[in-house]
Amino acid sequence: MSKLLFPKQKRLERLFYIMIAFSLIGPTLGIQITDNFNLTFFRITFLLLSAGIVLQFVWGKEYSRLKKNLEMTAIYQVRWYAVFFLFWFAYGVLALAWAPSVAYGIRYLFLLGMMLSLAIAFPFFLRTTQSFWQMEKILLGVFSAIIYFAFIESVTFIHLPSSRAFGDKLNATVTSVFTNQNDLATCITIALPFLITAMFMLNLKSRNNWFIYITGIFSIYALLATGSRSNTFFALPLALLVLIAGVPFVIRREKLTRKNIGKALIAALAAILIATSMSTIFLSEEARETIKVKLASTFSFLADLNKTTWDVEEMDPEDFEGTQESATDRKFLILNGLNYLKDSNFMGIGPGNIEFLNKKLDVVKAKNMHNWWVEILVNFGVIVFVLYMALYFWLLWRLWKLASLKYGASAHLVIRWGAFATLSSLIGFFVGGMAPSSSVHFTPFWITYGIGLALVGLGEMQKKKQEKNREQQELASSE
Structure with missing residues (x-):
């Protein structure tokens, strides 16, 4: 086989x-x-x-x-990311010297090391456009299975052992292969830009386009079923905004006709209408009511953030005690985490030690940061955080150059498509990264990061080969 x-x-x-x-x-x-x-x-x-x-x-x-042939390899083009990953891991090992819990630190470093290796494996193994395309087909198949099982789960209440709802036959929570619904929602918002862009950027067969479109509809349905506010109202719209704003710079003008734009709008509206209708038909009354309450509370969620002080020095844990509100809980976790950071002289409290220190507190139930960006900052300090963000933005810029017609017109269409989709997903993750309890082991994010590195590597390789061929042709013509 x-x-x-x-x-x-x-x-x-x-x-x-x-x-x-x-x-x-x-x-x-x-x-x-x-x-x-x-x-x-x-x-x-x-x-x-x-x-x-x-x-x-x-x-x-x-x-x-x-x-x-080092300079003509994909991994060489992203070598500074590999260097930073090694530095990040080494800094984490060094931070064990002042970490409150070495055991928590070692466990966290084990997870971090696996994810960093997973990300860097993409430019190491994806050395051709064909291998990249093969990988994308595999991911599409796995993601489709995740989404279609989420639909089955929402109807039958059959949960996998990995779900926190496992064993509860009356629990309408939809998690698919993940532990909680926020992880599933974040995975969906990461994947949807790939599905959307594939339909209007790639020259696919009709049956493949229909399969992607139907999978997209079920993805929207599953996203609604999770009731994730940050992903539904912020992360996905942010990613879609990037797609809409970038289309004139990525798609050739001859394709941007009124007819094609109209077809795209009709397809988008139809997908949303079908997905919302499905949620009305297939979701239980309890599930619909829970989702309605969660999504409707989005604006009150934002208002709750201002109920207590934002000043770390004036923060009083008693202001948060007993509220059990997501907004105030997350606010407490962030402000308390910044206190940890300050106490560590901004060097970080050590890998994984946020959870260890928060377990000593009875103010909120959640012990993880629920914010990937603050998690890096508090665990590893300012130096690692600044370097991480600098390389993250550099990756976004390089993906944009690869996707845009102005800079990357000569790149293979599959590479340009992947770059545009990855760019949108990683920008959407600015908000999506605030949904999972921790992203250190959230593989959909690290896969997307790795795809971005592989695309940059492949794009740079193609560019260098084209320049080399051009030089050889000029040399041959001069002779």
Whole structure:
């Protein structure tokens, strides 16, 4: 079967494709070793792949091959990200020296190390446009399975063991393969830009376009079923705003006709109408009421943020005690986290130690930061945070240059499509990263980050090859 799917791929590359499929499924498939540790298929394939890479470099010819052609490899084009990942991890190890809990720090570093390796594996293995396209087809298949199971879950109340609603036959919560609904919602907002852009940027067959369109409708339905406010009203609209604003700079003018724009608007409105109608038909009355209350409370959520002081020095935990409101809870977590940061002289309290310190507090139930950006800042300090954000924005800029006609017109269409979709997803994640309890092990984000790195690497490689061919042609013509 593997030979049929990947006739020209090496064994490690096949294992890489299997690993990313399992990584998106997450904790669903695995072996429960202890109450706190699940040996997932993703971790098994990750370890096998890591061992295979080490063996290939030690006993194989991979190192000598890369050394000879280093500048023409995708990973060389994003080498500063690899350097930063090593620095980030090394800083985390160093921070264990002053971390309140070394055990929490080691566990966090284990997760961080896996995710950093996952991200950098994309430019290492995706060396051609064909391999990138193969990877995208695999991710589409896995994502579709996640979405269609979410639909089944919303109707039958059958939850997977990975869900926090598992075992409760009356619980209408929709989580699919994830632990909670916010993780599913964030995964959807990350994936939707890829589905949307594929339909108007790529030259796909009609049946493929219909499959993507239907999957998109079910994705919107699943997003509504989660009741995630940050993703529904902020993260997804932000990503869509990037798509709409970028279309004139990414799509050739001859395609931007009134007819095509009209068809796109009709398709979008129809998808929203069908998805909302499905939620009315298939969701239980309890689920619809819960979603209605959550989504309707969005503006009161924002108003609740101003109920208490924003001054860290004047923060009084008693102002938050007993409210159990998401807005005030998150505000307390952020302000309290900034207090931790200040107490650490802005060097960070150590990897994973936010959760350790928050467990000593009885003010709110949540112990994780629920904000990826603040989590990095508090755990690792200002230096790592500034470098992380600088490289993040640099990646966005490089993706934009690759996607736009002005800078990247010569790039392969599949590469330009991937760059535009990834750009939108990563910008949407500015808000989406505030939904999961922690993104250190949230694989959909790290997969998207890795895709961005691979695309930049492939785009730069294509550009250098074109420049080299141009120079050779000029040299030949001069002779």
